[in-house]
Amino acid sequence: MSRYKCIISYDGNQFSGYQVQPNKRTVQSEFEYALQKMHKGEQIKIISSGRTDATVHALGQVVHFDSPLSIPVEGWRKALNSMLPEDIRVRSVDTVEPDFHARFDVKAKEYRYRLLISDESCVFKRQYTYHYPYPLNLHAMKEAAFSLAGTHDFTSFCASKTEVQDKVRTIYQIKMEKQGDELILSFIGNGFLYNMVRIIVGTLLEVGNGKRDAKEMESILTAKNRSLAGKTAPGQGLYLWQVFYEEWQK
Amino acid sequence: MSRYKCIISYDGNQFSGYQVQPNKRTVQSEFEYALQKMHKGEQIKIISSGRTDATVHALGQVVHFDSPLSIPVEGWRKALNSMLPEDIRVRSVDTVEPDFHARFDVKAKEYRYRLLISDESCVFKRQYTYHYPYPLNLHAMKEAAFSLAGTHDFTSFCASKTEVQDKVRTIYQIKMEKQGDELILSFIGNGFLYNMVRIIVGTLLEVGNGKRDAKEMESILTAKNRSLAGKTAPGQGLYLWQVFYEEWQK
Numbered sequence: 116m117s118r119y120k121c122i123i124s125y126d127g128n129q130f131s132g133y134q135v136q137p138n139k140r141t142v143q144s145e146f147e148y149a150l151q152k153m154h155k156g157e158q159i160k161i162i163s164s165g166r167t168d169a170t171v172h173a174l175g176q177v178v179h180f181d182s183p184l185s186i187p188v189e190g191w192r193k194a195l196n197s198m199l200p201e202d203i204r205v206r207s208v209d210t211v212e213p214d215f216h217a218r219f220d221v222k223a224k225e226y227r228y229r230l231l232i233s234d235e236s237c238v239f240k241r242q243y244t245y246h247y248p249y250p251l252n253l254h255a256m257k258e259a260a261f262s263l264a265g266t267h268d269f270t271s272f273c274a275s276k277t278e279v280q281d282k283v284r285t286i287y288q289i290k291m292e293k294q295g296d297e298l299i300l301s302f303i304g305n306g307f308l309y310n311m312v313r314i315i316v317g318t319l320l321e322v323g324n325g326k327r328d329a330k331e332m333e334s335i336l337t338a339k340n341r342s343l344a345g346k347t348a349p350g351q352g353l354y355l356w357q358v359f360y361e362e363w364q365k
Numbered sequence: 366m367s368r369y370k371c372i373i374s375y376d377g378n379q380f381s382g383y384q385v386q387p388n389k390r391t392v393q394s395e396f397e398y399a400l401q402k403m404h405k406g407e408q409i410k411i412i413s414s415g416r417t418d419a420t421v422h423a424l425g426q427v428v429h430f431d432s433p434l435s436i437p438v439e440g441w442r443k444a445l446n447s448m449l450p451e452d453i454r455v456r457s458v459d460t461v462e463p464d465f466h467a468r469f470d471v472k473a474k475e476y477r478y479r480l481l482i483s484d485e486s487c488v489f490k491r492q493y494t495y496h497y498p499y500p501l502n503l504h505a506m507k508e509a510a511f512s513l514a515g516t517h518d519f520t521s522f523c524a525s526k527t528e529v530q531d532k533v534r535t536i537y538q539i540k541m542e543k544q545g546d547e548l549i550l551s552f553i554g555n556g557f558l559y560n561m562v563r564i565i566v567g568t569l570l571e572v573g574n575g576k577r578d579a580k581e582m583e584s585i586l587t588a589k590n591r592s593l594a595g596k597t598a599p600g601q602g603l604y605l606w607q608v609f610y611e612e613w614q615k
Contacts, residue, residue, distance in 0.1 A: 126488040172489070204488050238376040238454050239422070243489055 118181050119191060120211045124174050126202040127350065128242045133166040133176070142167075142176075142203060149198035150180060162217045164224065164358040168310075170350035172243070174227075175206070175357035179217040215360075223287065223363035225303045225356040226312045228348065230320075233296040244297060245316075245352035251298070251323035253291065258329035259322040260289040260300075263315060263336070270339035272315050273308035274347070282308055282339075287363050301356070303363055310347050318345030369441060370429050370461040376422055376452040377600065378492045383416040383426070392417075392426075392453060399448035400430060412467045414474065414608040418560075420600035422493070424477075425456070425607035429467040465610075473537065473613035475553045475606040476562045478598065480570075483546040494547060495566075495602035501548070501573035503541065508579035509572040510539040510550075513565060513586070520589035522565050523558035524597070532558055532589075537613050551606070553613055560597050568595030 123146070131139035135147075143161060150159040161178045186194065191208040199205065231237060231244040232251060240246075263272075266285040273282055286304040293299075300319070302312055318335070321327045327345070335343045373396070381389035385397070393411060400409040411428045436444065441458040449455065481487060481494040482501060490496075513522075516535040523532055536554040543549075550569070552562055568585070571577045577595070585593045 124488050126491075201491055202488050204486055206485060235456060236454055238374050238452050239493055241376075241451055 116181050116183050116213075117185070118179055118211050118213050118215055119188070120177060120179050120209045120215060120217065121191075121195070122206045123176050123178060124204050124206055125172065125176065126242075127167065127170045127172040129202055130169065132169045132171070133163060133173075142173075145200055145203055146178065146195075149195055150182075152198050153184065153194060154182065164217050164221050164355075167353075167355055168350050170242075171353045171355070172351075173355040176355050177217050177358045177360075179211065179215060181213075217358075220360050221306070221358055222361055223303055223305050223359040224307060225301060225359075226307060227302075227354045227356045228300040228312060228316045228352050229354070230298040230300070230316075230352060231296060232293075232298050237296075242351050245349050247298075247320060249324050251320070252325065253293075253298070253323065255325075255329045256319045256323040257291055259319055259327075259332045260291065260315075262329070262332040264289050267336050268339055269308055269311055269336070271335045271341055271344045272311050272318070273341065274310035274314070275341050277309040279308060284308065284311070288365065303359075305363075313348045313350065313353060314341075314344050314346075316348040316352070320348065321345040366431050366433050366463075367435070368429055368431050368461050368463050368465055369438070370427060370459045370465060370467065371441075371445070372456045373426050373428060374422075374424050374454050374456055375426065376492075377417065377420045378422075379452055380419065382419045382421070383413060383423075392423075395450055395453055396428065396445075399445055400432070402448050403434065403444060404432065414467050414471050414605075417603075417605055418600050420492075421603045421605070422601075423605040425475075426605050427467050427608045427610075429461065429465060431463075467608075470610050471556070471608055472611055473553055473555050473609040474557060475551060475609075476557060477552075477604045477606045478550040478562060478566045479602050479604070480548040480550070480566075481546060482543075482548050487546075492601050495599050497548075497570060499574050501570070502575065503543075503548070503573065505575075505579045506569045506573040507541055509569055509577075509582045510541065510565075512579070512582040514539050517586050518589055519558055519561055519586070521585045521591055521594045522561050522568070523591065524560035524564070525591050527559040529558060534558065534561070538615065553609075555613075563598045563600065563603060564591075564594050564596075566598040566602070570598065571595040 133142045135143045161180045164177045188208040192205050195205045229244040231246045236246045264286050268283050270282045284306050288303040290301040383392045385393045411430045413428045438458040442455050445455045479494040481496045486496045514536045518533050520532045538553045540551040
């Protein structure tokens with residue numbers, strides 16, 4: 116029996132999120148179904164670094180599973196890709212120690228959010244970006260983002276329907292970069308609460324359009340009250356970009 | 366009654382092509398349905414620069430229609446976009462002379478073909494590029510492309526099921542450009558036969574991978590025989606990029 120770690124990407128549009136749900140098409144169920152076909156009907160469970168919501172994409176989600184099959188890693192990658200639907204791709208497979216755990220061993224994650232900031236929307240990017248056609252004060256957004264970096268209780272930036280008790284997280288780095296007609300926001304942290312990145316992006320947009328002042332961020336954090344932060348930005352702009360299993364270093 | 370010219374873009378994936386077909390979702394039928402809603406149920410026919418096939422995209426397709434409604438052009442654009450499905454967008458609307466004709470007045474068209482030439486496929490580009498993971502000799506492809514530029518009888522590069530008699534067309538310019546992990550082929554010509562760009566791309570790929578010699582292109586043209594050219598490249602890499610109503614000048 117060997118343990119395998121896979122880096123996978125998926126297009127979130129046609130999935131009801133990552134995690135198995137009855138009668139829904141999910142990334143986990145499609146992946147486990149592919150494994151089942153490779154194991155003559157035997158069910159093989161996969162563990163991911165964490166779930167993602169409906170329409171949210173992943174460039175570098177990580178999953179692990181155990182298998183008795185002895186196949187070289189490149190063979191695993193090809194076999195899985197031949198079994199999987201086109202909107203999930205296995206980018207790499209590695210053998211790992213039997214105690215490697217895709218969720219418990221996570222040291223940091225990077226999420227990216229793609230904003231299409233042109234006047235015109237784009238049919239080719241509609242499922243992969245959030246179109247925001249209004250003027251944005253990037254300077255104010257950077258100032259606001261700066262106050263979120265570091266270790267904080269992010270209760271105000273967490274969807275209220277969550278079971279997690281400890282809402283203290285550390286954001287190591289927030290970057291904003293214009294790339295053509297897009298504004299890419301990157302967040303690297305030791306963990307992210309439910310909807311945290313999407314609520315942060317929604318709030319930063321309200322700073323960018325002048326509805327809020329950049330200085331509000333600190334009082335929003337202190338209040339620990341979700342209703343003080345901005346709207347949750349849509350899922351289709353969000354990407355789980357990469358998962359780090361070693362301490363993150365700039 | 367005024368005549369309007371619209372530049373529209375569409376994501377070809379969810380359409381059975383441009384042209385109306387019974388019980389199929391097409392760009393023309395969606396557009397005419399949007400116009401019908403704006404005209405209290407009256408049917409308004411649109412004329413395009415030409416049809417595109419299933420899965421083929423358009424960045425700058427052009428259509429015209431006549432309407433008794435007096436709406437400013439920006440109002441037309443917004444109204445149409447509010448009525449149209451998300452995978453068709455009106456980029457601009459202009460009033461034109463009553464004798465403007467979106468098909469008959471075409472002077473030139475540009476098609477582009479996007480090849481994803483990385484080893485790995487990409488879930489986010491699978492519907493917008495053709496993934497070609499094998500090594501390509503770009504120099505040989507350029508040489509082959511060069512022999513296609515100019516005025517030729519393109520019978521060998523035209524799908525056999527076509528009604529067009531005169532298969533002489535002029536390609537003004539063929540360009541190949543690497544952009545990141547993509548190879549973009551651009552074709553500007555006075556007109557293109559059925560599947561012509563896709564057959565040219567398919568043949569150029571066979572030159573690029575060494576299956577054919579670049580020098581074969583001339584004998585393929587001379588033979589006027591479709592079976593001598595290469596495979597038809599898939600539709601999802603092809604874009605009707607722009608339509609010119611003035612003589613094309615480099």
